[in-house]
Amino acid sequence: MDLAPDLARALAHSRYAQRLLAAEPRLADALAAGLNQPFGREAMIALLAERKLADEASLKAALRALRKQVYLRLIARDLLGLASLEEVMSTVTTLAEVCITHAAEHLDAWLAGIHGEPIGSESGVRQTLIVVAMGKLGGGELNVSSDVDLVYVYPEDGNTRGPRRVSNHEYFTRLGQKLSQALSDLTPEGYVFRVDTRLRPWGESGPLVTSLAALEAYFLAHGREWERYAWLKARPLTGDETQLMALVHPFVYRKYLDYDAIAALRGLHAQIRREVVRRDLADNIKLGPGGIREIEFVAQVFQLIRGGKDPLLKVRATRTALELLRTRRLLPDETVDDLQAAYAFLRRLEHRLQYLDDAQTHMLPASEEDRQLIAETMDCADWAQLLTRLDAHRARVEACFQAVFAEESRQATQEAALWAAETTRDEAIAQLAELGFKQPEAVWEALQRLRSSARYQSLPEASRARFDRLVPMMLRAAAGFPDPEATLARMLTLLETIARRRAYLALLVEYPASLTQLARVCSASPWAADYLTRHPVLLDELLDPAQLLEEPDWRALADALRAELGEGVDPERQMDVLRHFKHAWTFRILARDLEGRLPIEKLADELTALADLLLAEVLRLCWLGLPRRHREDARFAIIGYGKLGGREMGYASDLDIVFLYDDPAQAAQETYSRLAARINTWLTTLTPAGVLYETDLRLRPDGASGLLVSAIDAFRDYQEHHAWTWEHQALTRARYVAGDPAVGARFEAIRRDILCRRRDLAKLREDVLAMRDKMLKAHPNDSGLFDLKHDPGGLIDVEFMVQFLILAHAHRHGALADNVGNLALLKRAADAGLIAADAARQVQTAYRTYRRLQHNLRMKGASRARVPLAQVAEHVQAVTALWRALFGAPPANPLK
Template sequence: MVSSLNRRSKKNTDVQATVRRKTGRTIAGALPPRSRIRTPLSSMRGFHPSQPVASASICTGWPICRSSNWVRPSRLFSSFGKITNRTASSNRQKATMVARSSTRIARAVVCNQEGYAARIFDGARTEGIITGYTLVRKGTVAALGSSMDLAEALEFSLYARRLRAAWPEFFAAVTATLESPIGISESDAAALRQASDSDALALLLRKLRQRVFLGTLLRDLTGRADLLEVCAAMTRLAEVAISETVAAHHRWLAETHGNPIGAESGSDQTLIVVGMGKLGGGELNASSDVDLVFVYPEAGTTDGSKPLANQEFFERLGRRVIATLNEVTAEGFVFRVDMRLRPYGDAGPLCSSFVALETYLIAQGRTWERYAWLKARALTGEQGEALERLIEPFVFRKYLDYDAYGGLRDVHRQIRGQGRRRDYASNIKLGPGGIREIEFIAQALQLVRGGREPALRPRGTLPALAALAARGLLPSAAVAELGDAYVFLRNVEHRLQYRDDAQTHELPADAESRSALARACGFADGETFVVALGRQRDAVDRHFDALFGDADDEEEDAFAALCRDPVDNALHGTLLEDAGFADPPVLLAQLTRVRNSARYMQLPPASRRRFDALLPQLLRVAGQTGQPQEVFVRLLVLLETISGRSAYLALLVEHPPVLPRLAHLLSASAWAAEYLTRHPILLDELLDSGALLTEPGWQDWRAELATQLAGHDGDPERQIDALRHFQQAQTFRLLVQDLDGRLSIERLADHLSALADIVLEATLKQSWAQLQGKGAPPPKFAIVGYGKLGGKELGYASDLDLVFLYDDLDEAAPQRYARLAQRFNTAVTSMTGAGRLYETDLRLRPDGASGLLVSSLTAFRNYQREHAWTWEHQALTRARFVAGDAAVGAAFEVEREIILRLPRELAKLRTDVMTMRQRMYAAHPNRSKLFDLKHDRGGMVDIEFAVQFLILAHAHAERELTRNVGNIALLGTCAQLGLVPSRLASAAAEAYREYRRLQHQVRLQGAREARVEADAQTPRREAVAALWDAVFGSAWTEGPAEIG
């Protein structure tokens, strides 16, 4: 890697001399191919041109040069058939034979640059690019490209002056069209397809390149084009040139050898040219080479009279494509071609099958190659999506890839070391604060997080920065500075290359050239320009080191020595006692056990080093809490749990500020410690304290989840895991806000209930799509929540009481919706590597566990009216529609109100409710001396049953009682209606609120039963007993003993 980063050839010398030796003529734009550095540090993603838009032909006024023979453009196209059809008669039959292949390969690539540029920033995969580009076009970069007229542009560009001198008519034609962006028309592409042989094709391509390059150069220098247009124009030129060259040479090769056929599929095979680097991302330089990789789907042989193995066919095709694009002729070159990013580099085969590529990436792929493939984009062929699916697991890990930080830091050091070299001080790409560092910042964070968050996968640098800012992974101010610097440096880079069509990134050494560059960049003099450039590079340098600077290498302190050798001695005991640890011998024994455990001993060396580095840090942060020993034990359990996942260890090592947050969280709640230990992927959430403490909006949740699921479209397993990660992350954020005192119990329950609604809705949609296929009409199916979900009183570990309903007259509806309910419930409850969404209880459906899993609305209605027990009507008081078809949900809500408002015999109702309460108490015996907040007399269930009785007894006359607004609000309604004394209702409501608070606190400390000291709850228990007596007319004497 180091050698590849440091290997760089000398710049091309005077190419005019080369051409003069070969042709006796001086021409413009001729540069030979050169060996150059290949760095995997510039990535682009999310670049997919959509339907092209035609523009005016770029061929108008186009001089055609072949040695010293010049053809006027009018003659070229009026007699084009004479030029391209010289061998038509001899090739007509062969052309017919390969027509099916060339038709597939030669895709029309036609669009004007304005439309093309807009489409670069379109589509779900490139969302956020426009925002990013707008962000970075303001400020100091506005000075670039806005201060030259045509004469000044010519004075600056030696290339343009030579071109004007050699071909004045051509130059005049170009300057006459400068008001419009440079485009490639359908007639231009058609002309390339009609080329009769490789010489004719090479000639046309070189003239096309001269036209686009000159027009773009002049538009940019005279302020008519911005960076986006320049990159789009050159990228589009490369796409047209590559796709048409591949199509033509495939056709000509197939005339002799036939078309390649896959041995397994029996289908035609085409060469997939993968654009890497800036070509892959649509950010090609003005005078750039193109990094390519040649791939084909499968092995086999051609079907002609002179068959070749597919490998040989595509090798020959690749060599011809390279020659057509790369060779320097009297007309110059099209693009310099670099093939060194292919598997095994220069030592590897020119082309690889899918199998060979996948095998290489799995067995040989290195960290820097993940950068290289991060920006890869298929330019030709029909299986680009299949190729992307093959590459994706290599580039983007399934989970957050903090383990990559070690490799990233190595690359950072190489970049920083190279950038500090004296000979790179004036290099705006490779030097300190240069373009490469900006690209590396964006790409590194994409590699770490892109596997989990597809929205972070845009290929382009500006889109990537915008996406990172949108997710809060880079501060907006940092992104603004980096974006400004990127546009500034890229504009400077282009002006360096406009000077003489040379691929250079070196600032000129002499004062005159540097002053000319400054004027081209819109600055009055060289000194002002240097100051502005230095400001931009300093900003990049600062952000680069801030993100990837080495972790602190502190000298070993006393805690580190203790952890390295946790002997129980006086020195260590005193150290731990002074730090607040209650039982040093026990703690030292725990450390000894961990260091001697098989799990620790079997850790890879890198993981063990990280583990060892974290132990003293955990001691320090635990000592800063109110209960150091208990917190350290929790931290140690977490550390042991995650030790097998080096990425999590790397996260904690690389982000020291996470440790105090982690210790604070674990000190506040044993349940939080257990939850985080079960789901260590949530450690990533601690990186951004701002996002953690921001109370979310429910609509934001829906949009975020939809985006995440769309990123895994077509992969049900990844979508199931994405649902779990989303639910866990949002639960964790609410937990942090809860422990920070930012949420009341009622507000927290609202959020948890809303989260469940959103997750259930998304899971239902995914289940239906898997069952019926994408595009199927939505199901006439609803999910009804009962219990805590229905009453919006959900806790962190609550299960979900669900009932499934449908309203569909189709004969197959019962079976269809039963399968849907089964698939849905499996998706919710099944344990995967990412955990479980929720536990569910489906026994509240008609006829309970013995009933059908899904009920029609009609069956549900008949059951509730004719067969339901009183306790089932009690449960209905806390039921609500939570997900599915809104019409079915609305029908349920209507039926619910009807059932609740049925007249009832009060004596029977009272007996039924009291009997059920006694049964519930018997099912939850409390043999301790503590008070069970939920089940004991005077507890939460007493209040709930009293409210339910009042609803069923009086809703026929008082519709307000059917509102599902929670027990506290309903007690207030009962008081307002005169059903219970206001004093009793208020006291019971306060008791219920306090019980919920205490229950929540006890559960946060990991208790399975919500039980507290009884004496402290006596006033509240008495208030609840008084409510019970007032509602039911007698004290509950059976079961628990009397209070007091």
């Protein structure tokens, strides 16, 4: 046996490889011939195909012969530095898949020759064993001396049709037994893989094989939290994958954000840690502190929490999952880099430990000789250097694990004793005053009412325990903000709302730092607190302050939303995805708003951009889901009016929209009418996630009595010959929002043409004043306060003056027809000499001030935007003066 020097030196680090070559020298030729390329699936299948299989003994021999060749080449390539970690894991995984499927196929055929084919009692079709790969095999990450974790499932009960008839259960039990033996029996040629079937329902005490119906019943009634973790990596190697995964995914992934998974995995990890201590396994690089298992837990806890809401997280491979956590901003880049580097180092070390003797070990060696061999294969000068690198990786893994799984101290605090009524009334009030509450008696009485409430008393024990932990934490969090009484009241309202939602209670318990963010929101705005209470799924947004306050990249967000919506997905789920997306980004915008990072114009721009994005997706999905479409692409557009059209959306704004099409096809009117109705339904339907937007469609031609959708030529005709002046006023703020850009361009051409028409100024002035008077009468105000929007000198007057200037003068000054907002249009009017520059600047200031005050009042929960007149008298005078210059005296000057 003449091996090249480099190869000989490499194989000196594997006693197992040396034994193989010593026992079967002919393997050296095959090794030399194939050393420069990985051992692929086709090559493995070809080697098996060369052997004639007559019985189970010949099958076992063929599988073991294949293993020897694959392992010998793999060990050599890895130790020579020719194979990446991915190649090592992929090659061993592929070997297992080929051996399992090859063995299952032959064993099934031989068994059917004895008993006949197994037939389903319901379907009447031939049944096939579903071999489910679990653990590292399921994830495509087998190590070189790993067990294979398998679960055996069959589709239906029934019987075989043959001379020695048996039930399907008995048939597949025998098949499972034979498959396990074919892989794991120790013969003179060795074994292929040790098989572990203990992850099946009921473990070792349960039947070896399970029908799909029995598996579903087990998941529903008896599945435990740790089994969800185990089934996360489940991957069928044979049989019908669709049927099985339809049962597995609902068991593993919850529809909601599942923070209970943290406690479950923490408990499983604690069991492992106790076992590590009991068996003195601190040097176990898989189970010990900072080991491979902790990296897997970090990745999988996020998958279990969020996989039900984010389908892209339903992956099996650890390294792939970690990269998704990076792109989803669930873990910082630095943390993912640390975990990826540690995982690669630990898995490479794991393989080198196992190359020594083909032993299933994760323990660092005790002998000096083995330590030196391992150090050399890990590119370290000596064992001490290897330990230094290993300890550094394990320390970083453990720090990340603790950050994710850390549990705040359960030690009793003063606040806990106060909530538990373990102190006297006077002591409790004194403690509340010391915390910073200005009305401690009122707070103490509110806590007593909450504790004696039917809602609290009827909570399940586990939920009440979490509730009891949260109230003291909320007391301390609220006390640190201005008006702590109001802040606490809003926080407790939220807590009562979510009291029966275990996932939300778990989130706040597992991430106590989120309570500070929650208190900040509740302190800053009762409207924001109410929004969060109505949409508690947004609590998840509080976990990462940096992400919460990041500026949106609308193009990237549109791509991410489209990926999450998917193709051919249940429309109800898509509707919920859209609503969750809107709520999440509304809340992120709100967070930046509350931090003072958004001027009112920027806030409106972002809320408008969000609405534009969602309308585009709703239109796309509704068109794709529309039956009996007469063309591939819709020649259809959504036109925005009002606040949407003027890019002045607020948090609670509805959508003034009009639907237009430009399509000569005979079926166009019917098709686009159905599309428009479908869009409106998608926007306004109340789902568990709420309503996407309320809509107002009355600005279409002929208003509520008109057609839901208009042909573009009919729209032009209406605007030219039938529209009222107030409809042309509305047109000043209209714009193309979504759909076919060509239709949008035709609309804009019509809009500009209408706005730039020469008009009778006296008649225009009369019509505008009549409409203003009508609106004023529709909003009487006897409060003694100034209504920022409706009263003379307020927002409506500014908007009407800008609209009048556009309609009166755009025929001479085309720039006025641009939909650039009231502030910019006031400046353009001044630049054109239509109004005084000082007047324009003063009205601009008034408009900004009104909008900011209006916004602040809404954030404080006010139902109407009204302030003392003295607070805005200067601005009212400025608006009134310009109104007088354009129209004469205003209808009812509030300053008199």
